[in-house]
Amino acid sequence: MSSFLRLRRNRILIVVFSLLIIAILFQATLTYILHKSRPKIENYLSNAFGYRVTLKRISFNLLEGLRLNGISAFYPNQDRQAIYVKDASINIKILPIFLGRVVVDRIKINEALLLVKREEAGYNLQIMFSDIYKKISKNPNLAFSLSTAKVNVFVKSTKLISIDSPELEKNMFVLLKNLRIRQRLEKFQFNSDIEFNYLLPEDSGISRFIKDKKIRQEAKCNIQGNIEGNNLIMNSIVLSMGKEQLLGMGINRDFIERNPYIDINFIPTTLSLDKIDFLRDNFDFRGTGFISLKFMGVLDNIKTTAAGHLDNCSLELKLSKGSSLDIRNLSAELEYADGQINIRNGYMRLNDLPLNIKLKTSVSLEPRLDLTVSSPKEFLTSQNLPLDRLMTTFNGKIGKALTGDLQISALYIRKGLNLDMQAYFKNMDFDYSDPQEKKFNADTLRLSKVSPYRTQKLTFYNLEAMVYLEKNRIGIKSLKATGYNGAVNGRIDLDIGDKSRLSFVLDGTGLDVKTLMQDVNITDKLRSGNMLIKITFDNRLKDFLKGRLYIKNGIADLDTLANIIKSPPLTNAHFDIMHTYFAISKDIIKARGVKLYSPDIRLNAFWDTDTKIYGIINLKMAASLLRQSPQFKKLLTIAKTKDPHINFTFLAGGIPEAVRVMWLKNEFKERIKEGLPPWIIRSIERDLDKITE
Amino acid sequence: MILKNLRELSIFILIFTSLSCATGGAEYRGIIREIKRGELDFAFLKLKDYLKEHPESIYVPQVRFAICEYYFQRKNYRNAIEELYKYIVDYPEDKSAVFTQAILYKILLEYRDESPLLEKLRKIFFSKYLFLVFSEAKIKHYRSIMNNTYKIVEYIDRMEFYKNNELFFKIAP
Numbered sequence: 106m107s108s109f110l111r112l113r114r115n116r117i118l119i120v121v122f123s124l125l126i127i128a129i130l131f132q133a134t135l136t137y138i139l140h141k142s143r144p145k146i147e148n149y150l151s152n153a154f155g156y157r158v159t160l161k162r163i164s165f166n167l168l169e170g171l172r173l174n175g176i177s178a179f180y181p182n183q184d185r186q187a188i189y190v191k192d193a194s195i196n197i198k199i200l201p202i203f204l205g206r207v208v209v210d211r212i213k214i215n216e217a218l219l220l221v222k223r224e225e226a227g228y229n230l231q232i233m234f235s236d237i238y239k240k241i242s243k244n245p246n247l248a249f250s251l252s253t254a255k256v257n258v259f260v261k262s263t264k265l266i267s268i269d270s271p272e273l274e275k276n277m278f279v280l281l282k283n284l285r286i287r288q289r290l291e292k293f294q295f296n297s298d299i300e301f302n303y304l305l306p307e308d309s310g311i312s313r314f315i316k317d318k319k320i321r322q323e324a325k326c327n328i329q330g331n332i333e334g335n336n337l338i339m340n341s342i343v344l345s346m347g348k349e350q351l352l353g354m355g356i357n358r359d360f361i362e363r364n365p366y367i368d369i370n371f372i373p374t375t376l377s378l379d380k381i382d383f384l385r386d387n388f389d390f391r392g393t394g395f396i397s398l399k400f401m402g403v404l405d406n407i408k409t410t411a412a413g414h415l416d417n418c419s420l421e422l423k424l425s426k427g428s429s430l431d432i433r434n435l436s437a438e439l440e441y442a443d444g445q446i447n448i449r450n451g452y453m454r455l456n457d458l459p460l461n462i463k464l465k466t467s468v469s470l471e472p473r474l475d476l477t478v479s480s481p482k483e484f485l486t487s488q489n490l491p492l493d494r495l496m497t498t499f500n501g502k503i504g505k506a507l508t509g510d511l512q513i514s515a516l517y518i519r520k521g522l523n524l525d526m527q528a529y530f531k532n533m534d535f536d537y538s539d540p541q542e543k544k545f546n547a548d549t550l551r552l553s554k555v556s557p558y559r560t561q562k563l564t565f566y567n568l569e570a571m572v573y574l575e576k577n578r579i580g581i582k583s584l585k586a587t588g589y590n591g592a593v594n595g596r597i598d599l600d601i602g603d604k605s606r607l608s609f610v611l612d613g614t615g616l617d618v619k620t621l622m623q624d625v626n627i628t629d630k631l632r633s634g635n636m637l638i639k640i641t642f643d644n645r646l647k648d649f650l651k652g653r654l655y656i657k658n659g660i661a662d663l664d665t666l667a668n669i670i671k672s673p674p675l676t677n678a679h680f681d682i683m684h685t686y687f688a689i690s691k692d693i694i695k696a697r698g699v700k701l702y703s704p705d706i707r708l709n710a711f712w713d714t715d716t717k718i719y720g721i722i723n724l725k726m727a728a729s730l731l732r733q734s735p736q737f738k739k740l741l742t743i744a745k746t747k748d749p750h751i752n753f754t755f756l757a758g759g760i761p762e763a764v765r766v767m768w769l770k771n772e773f774k775e776r777i778k779e780g781l782p783p784w785i786i787r788s789i790e791r792d793l794d795k796i797t798e
Numbered sequence: 799m800i801l802k803n804l805r806e807l808s809i810f811i812l813i814f815t816s817l818s819c820a821t822g823g824a825e826y827r828g829i830i831r832e833i834k835r836g837e838l839d840f841a842f843l844k845l846k847d848y849l850k851e852h853p854e855s856i857y858v859p860q861v862r863f864a865i866c867e868y869y870f871q872r873k874n875y876r877n878a879i880e881e882l883y884k885y886i887v888d889y890p891e892d893k894s895a896v897f898t899q900a901i902l903y904k905i906l907l908e909y910r911d912e913s914p915l916l917e918k919l920r921k922i923f924f925s926k927y928l929f930l931v932f933s934e935a936k937i938k939h940y941r942s943i944m945n946n947t948y949k950i951v952e953y954i955d956r957m958e959f960y961k962n963n964e965l966f967f968k969i970a971p
Contacts, residue, residue, distance in 0.1 A: 717971040719955075758954040760924050760971045767930040767954040778932055786932045793929045794936075 128167055135165040153244060154237045156180070169213075170196040180222070180229045187229050191216040210257065217263040227364035227405045230265075235363045256288035277303040293337070295328040306470060311503070313538055314422060315387050322346070322383045335359045342369065347380035351398060364403045373397035378418060392418025392435065411441040415451075424537050428574055431456050444468045452481075456576050458601050459484050471504040488605050490644070491518050491691065507535040511547075519691070525555040535572070543572040550586060561626045564588055577601045584611075589624075591615030591636070608643040618656055632677060634659020648688040648695070656683040661701070666708075672726065673733040679703050695761075705730040712757050718764060720757040725750050743780030744773055822852035826861075830943055833864075838944075842868045859885075860943050863894055866901060867944045875905050897940045897948045899923070900959045904967055923957055924971045930954060 109115050139146070143163055150158040161175025173193045177186035192215040201208040222229045266278040284297040303320040305312040312318040324346045330339040337357035344351040355369030375395045384390035396413035418435040437451030444467050451462035455478075465475040479496035494516040501509010511530040516523055532548035546569050553562040565586035573580040581597040595611035618634035634656035642650050661683065663675035680703035688695045701708040705727040712720020728749055731737040741751075751773055759765035768774060778786070825848055832841040845861050845868070852858070862885050869878035882902040889895055903919045928936060940948040949960040959966040 756954050758971070759928065760921075763925050763927050765924075765928040765930075765952075765954050767934065768932075774932075789931060790933070790936075793931060 132165055132167050139163045139165055139171075153240065154178070154233075155240050156233055156237065159186075166194070169194040170210075178233065180224070180233065185220065187220050187222070187233060189218040189220075190214055191218070193217075212258045214258070214260040214263065217260060219263060219265045220268050221265050222268045223405055227403070231365070231404055232363045235361055238361050255290075256286060256293075258284075258286040260284035277301075288332070291332045293328075293330055293332060295326070297326050299324045299326050311470065311472060313424075313505075320383055321386075322381065335361055339369065342371070344371070346376075346382070349376045349380045350374070351376075353398070355400070364405055366403055367400055367407055369400040371398040373413065378415075384420075388420040388422065390418065390420045392416060394418070394439070396439070408443065409441065412439065414438045424574070431576070433457075437462065441468075456601070458577075466503075471502050473501075474503045474507075474509070475500050490605075492516060493518055493523070501533075505536070505538060507533070507537055509533065522556055525553075527551075527553045529553075530568070537574075541573075543574065545570045545572045545581070559626050562624045563621075564624065565593060588616070589621045590617040604645070606643070606645055609641070611638075611640045613638040613640075618659055630662040631656070631683075632660040632662060634661075634680075634683070648690045650689040651687070653686040654684070657681065659683060663706070666724070672731050672737055675706075678706060680706065710757070717760050718757050722753075722755040722757055722766070724753040724755070726753070727751075740777050740781075744776035745780075746773060746776065822848060822855050822857070825852070826855070826857045829861075833944060838868065838871070859889055859892060859894065862888075863898065863942055864944045866898060867942055867946060870901055870905065871944075875909060878902075878905060893938075894940055894942075896923070896938070896950060897942075900948070900950070900966060903969070904959075907967060920969060920971070923969060928952055928954075 110119075140163060143160055146163060147158055147160050150160075157179040159175075159177045159179075160173060162173070164172045166172050171194065173195070174191065176188070176190040176193065178188040179185075180187045194213045196210040196212075198208040198210050219230055224232060226232055260281065261283065263281050263284060264278050265281070280300040280302065282298040282300070285295070287294045301320070301322045301324075305315055305318040305320065307318070324344055326345075327341075327343040328339050329341045330337060332338075335358070337360045339353075339355045339357065342351075342353040342355060344353070351371045351374055353369055353371035355367065358366040358368070373395060374397075375393055377392075378394050379385045379391045381390070392415060394413055394415045396411055399410045400407050401410070402408045415435055415437050419431075419433045420435070422430040422432065424430065433454045435451065435453040437453075438449045440447040440449070446464070446466050446468065448462060448464040451464070453460055453462055459481055460478045461481060463477040465473075467473045476499045477496065479494065480492075482493070485492045485495060492515050494514070496514050498512045498514075499507070499509060501507060501511075509532075511533050512527060514525070514527040517526050518524070529551040530547040530549070531551070534544075534546045536544045546567075548566065548568075550565045550568045551562060552564075553560065555561075565588035568584070568586040570581045570584040573582065577600065579597075579599040579601075583594075584596055585592065585594045587593075591614055593611055593613040593616075595609060597609040598607070600606040614637050616636040616638065618631050618636050621636065622628065622631050635658055636654055636656050638652060638654040640650065640652040658679075658681065660677050660679055663678045667673065667675040680701045682700070682702050684698070684700040686697045688697065695713070697713065698711045699708065700710075707725040708722070709724075710720060710722040712718050712722075728741060728746070728751055731751060732741060752771060753773075754769040754771060756767045756769055757764055758767070825844070829841050829844045829848060832844065842865065845865055848855070848861055849858065849865075855861075862881065866878060866881045866885060869875070869881060879902065882898050882905075885898045886895060886902070889898075899919055899922060903916065903923075906913045906916050906919070930936065934953065936952045938950045938952075942948070947960075947962055948966075949963070951958045951960070956968060956970045958968050
């Protein structure tokens with residue numbers, strides 16, 4: 106024996122070295138055999154699974170076991186693989202090999218890509234899993250059963266992408282990291298870090314509210330449960346988002362079928378909503394919510410429902426650069442089902458304005474929005490507004506612009522009467538995203554006021570305006586609309602503060618009096634004409650509404666006047682111009698003056714009213730017109746007047762609801778009085794009494 | 799001939815008497831005589847009985863008005879207000895209604911000058927249009943069975959109420 110071998114240490118070295126060489130040779134040989142057998146292995150796997158499987162590289166490693174690179178599994182008739190595993194290693198137990206059995210100890214996948222697609226029977230991956238499992242179970246050579254197997258799978262990173270767009274990076278995906286699935290007999294455990302990502306399409310209406318147009322949320326998921334027959338019983342589900350946790354349990358019924366049934370319930374929990382990344386990063390959401398969550402349905406049609414309530418939350422909605430809606434003290438009942446979010450009995454402060462809110466919206470790229478906001482009664486009282494209700498309702502869509510129908514309604518109480526007032530914008534389009542001027546259009550604007558006694562309305566078309574939104578201020582400028590054969594334009598300002606202020610100025614030109622009066626329903630005495638009107642409104646002033654109007658080339662019914670002075674009927678009195686100006690306060694409508702000019706009549710009346718009237722009415726009528734009345738013809742004869750015009754001056758008094766008029770002395774009146782016998786004078790006065798009665 | 803006339807006269811007297819008895823006319827005239835004699839208290843009691851016994855009589859409005867006046871004159875304002883109010887409700891369109899309202903207004907003016915009913919009455923007084931063509935005022939008269947004369951003079955800017963030619967009160971809108 107050589108001296109080298111005499112040393113024990115050297116003998117050990119030789120043995121180890123020999124074993125090492127054998128191992129390397131074994132590894133190399135096996136790798137070579139496996140590599141050569143790759144097509145056969147691919148074939149075998151494809152037949153065993155029933156799905157085409159390709160393999161880029163297969164090797165053997167003494168430490169890691171079988172190494173596989175570039176494994177692809179294809180769904181039938183598709184070029185793109187449904188499953189792609191970049192790099193995996195399968196640890197196989199050594200001893201059972203000598204007994205002719207392959208026992209997998211552990212599967213480790215470094216990186217994988219799963220492309221999820223909805224097929225007719227369900228999701229492609231679930232279909233493949235179901236088919237493969239059933240095939241393997243029946244294969245006598247493989248003798249595999251999940252209920253008796255021991256599974257240990259670790260996936261470092263796998264991405265599940267839902268294929269909607271051919272550009273993979275634009276699709277929604279879920280990233281699972283450090284995914285571990287362990288199963289021993291009937292017990293199983295699932296752990297993973299989950300990251301949900303969704304890149305909103307460029308033209309999506311809600312993308313402007315989301316940072317980088319990306320919805321992203323991270324969570325950790327831990328599931329423990331049992332396999333009972335064909336069912337996965339999830340005894341414990343823990344979903345963690347930051348420090349917040351949702352606890353639940355559920356069942357995956359017939360999980361080996363192509364479209365199993367999922368039923369998962371999470372226990373109602375109070376969550377700090379600022380711990381939810383998506384809400385915090387995009388809306389600066391703060392506050393708590395008490396929420397219960399449920400998932401139920403077949404795998405390819407899982408219905409998600411949630412219910413709960415929000416408490417004292419705050420968030421910010423960025424409309425555009427420099428313009429946002431600041432929402433505070435939001436408390437509401439919340440419901441989500443069938444893709445619809447429902448908020449009821451809500452209260453919030455929107456840019457410091459207290460509002461009750463009710464909302465329904467859909468979870469889609471251009472969500473439908475049904476929103477009702479109303480001012481609490483206490484707020485209306487604190488602002489000294491004589492309103493019992495102030496409410497805004499929007500029904501439409503929110504996309505790049507807000508489109509739909511908008512209604513603003515108020516119940517105005519005036520002198521004990523309920524006046525139901527509404528402004529209805531049909532087919533409005535509001536470009537809220539513009540940082541400076543936000544365009545507002547509407548096909549129709551209908552204003553109405555309904556009292557127990559009458560209905561009044563105004564309808565305008567093709568409304569255009571520019572809206573400026575600041576924190577406590579809304580300005581509407583360059584307001585234009587058409588209607589009644591004419592046009593209106595103006596501006597509106599609303600300041601919201603300790604004492605809110607609403608003011609507006611409106612000018613109307615070329616308005617047709619006949620159709621306008623039919624709608625406005627103030628008087629049927631104005632028969633026709635062309636109107637020019639200017640109205641100013643300021644809720645802080647005592648006379649909050651003032652106006653001045655001119656009517657050209659019109660016809661008016663002046664029969665009341667004709668009856669008083671016994672002139673010929675003036676049912677259709679033509680006039681060149683009529684001018685009146687008026688003011689409305691909380692208690693009274695003051696029509697301050699009326700001027701009416703026509704070839705035969707000149708009326709100039711001025712009066713002031715507070716609770717009572719004081720005024721003068723000057724009336725000049727053509728004698729030729731007056732002679733058309735037989736009674737007046739006689740009076741003119743008695744008066745022996747040859748003037749082409751007769752002047753009347755009246756004094757007005759009384760109250761607006763019952764005017765008193767007195768014919769003041771003048772030459773014409775004195776001549777008539779002298780010429781008429783007393784009994785005729787008394788008869789005239791009795792006739793007048795009958796008219797007033 | 800004379801007999802025939804006498805017969806007709808008798809029938810006439812019989813019918814007249816029956817009618818008088820049926821409507822309480824004789825009683826009514828009796829009460830008026832007592833009032834003329836200045837026996838107001840006795841007359842008042844009889845007026846009350848008259849109402850109970852002849853509720854359908856054509857003289858009921860005048861009787862009720864007289865009862866209101868009696869209470870007013872005796873400064874029994876509580877009963878006066880009650881009776882005046884009932885009268886206004888029952889005969890709103892009668893020509894005497896405005897005079898009843900005037901008496902009610904006078905009572906409230908003197909003793910309950912903050913009553914909201916004053917404002918309501920003021921609105922009623924000025925609730926009708928008035929056109930003064932040849933005169934500067936419109937005048938209405940009323941004479942009650944209590945021998946009081948009432949006059950209302952309506953001007954463009956006010957109304958004046960007179961009782962027995964003395965100014966009762968003035969009112970503006």
